[in-house]
Amino acid sequence: MIREDILDIKPYVPGKPIEEVKRELGIDDVIKLASNENPLGPSKKAVEAMKEAASGVHIYPHGDCYVLKEALSDRLGVSEEELMFGNGSDDILKFIGEAFVNTGEEVIVAEPSFSEYEFATNIMGGDVVKVPLKDYTHNLSAMLETITDQTKLVFICNPNNPTGTTVTKQEVDSFMAEVPDDVVVVFDEAYKEYVTSDDYPETINYLTDYDNVIILRTFSKIYGLAGLRIGYAISNKELIGYLNRVRPPFEVNSMAQTAAYAALQDQDHLNKSKEINTEGKKYLYQEFERLGLEYVPTETNFILVDVKKDASEVFADMQKQGVIIRNAQAFGYETMIRVTIGTDEQNQRLINTLEQVLA
Incomplete structure (x- = not known):
């Protein structure tokens, strides 16, 4: 009944939705920095x-x-x-x-x-x-x-x-x-x-x-x-x-x-999005270096970071505190996570939560 070609296909696993995390963990204050979305939203x-x-x-x-x-x-x-x-x-x-x-x-x-x-x-x-x-x-x-x-x-x-x-x-x-x-x-x-x-x-x-x-x-x-x-x-x-x-x-x-x-037609929104991303990138670089974490310099709105321990554990522990990130084990990096660059407030919460989890 089924084409054999599709048996090799692995369904795509997206970043966890905010609503799902709220429902599963029974928490209300959740931010998502997993799927490289614009934190400013649309124009x-x-x-x-x-x-x-x-x-x-x-x-x-x-x-x-x-x-x-x-x-x-x-x-x-x-x-x-x-x-x-x-x-x-x-x-x-x-x-x-x-x-x-x-x-x-x-x-x-x-x-x-x-x-x-x-x-x-x-x-x-x-x-x-x-x-x-x-x-x-x-x-x-x-x-x-x-x-x-x-x-x-x-x-x-x-x-x-x-x-x-x-x-x-x-x-x-x-x-x-x-x-x-x-x-x-x-x-x-x-x-x-x-x-x-x-x-x-x-x-x-x-x-x-x-x-x-x-x-x-x-x-x-x-x-x-x-x-x-x-x-x-x-x-x-x-x-x-x-x-x-x-x-x-x-x-x-x-x-x-x-x-x-x-x-x-909204060039101002585009410029503001770039500005927020550039500032957030600098802040996160600085904080990763303070925490002694290696990262891959990026040309995007996300950063791949080596947390030096099982990435699935870090992913789960951060999610319990309402911060959704991406476990990079899916990409073959056992001790790395991928984080989206957010607003100033989101970036600070990301770092505070990550520091607590790693400690």
């Missing part, structure tokens, strides 16, 4: 736009996200034919698997990285080829050497989840110059807006010279619209056309389209 302009649009939800949404696509096209300097939207960028990852991967073909991913790349491969019966990180960062030279005649896709999560590291423009330039033309390179840039590094590649420029590039971005992170599920792909019109062949109609709901359009 007020997005919220107001949704209120105005709420009465129209009995009408099907625009299937091609016309208004949002027009605005994003102007913002990014690409044509509307080079854009498509999905129910979160996770949705588009599945489309990529469906459009490109045949049974037995290979897909190269870093390890650890975002687990949904494996899902998109396994659901189509493809074979995942994992290349270990080097110094918590994608080893592009090793990934290049792993390419064979059976390779169909390479996923590059930049910045990488769960480590927060980036590969540089020079590294990506060298990689792209050697990748075969028939291997599609997918750059997942969910955290791009948080990057401050000067040598981060502007991948849209690769669309001019290469026909095998797909770029993924999202409104879930810095734009604070994770609950609405809306992400997008940028590529040449031919590859976008293939993805649209497997995209169901009305994939992005009307509230998500409305909120994303309004969020694009």
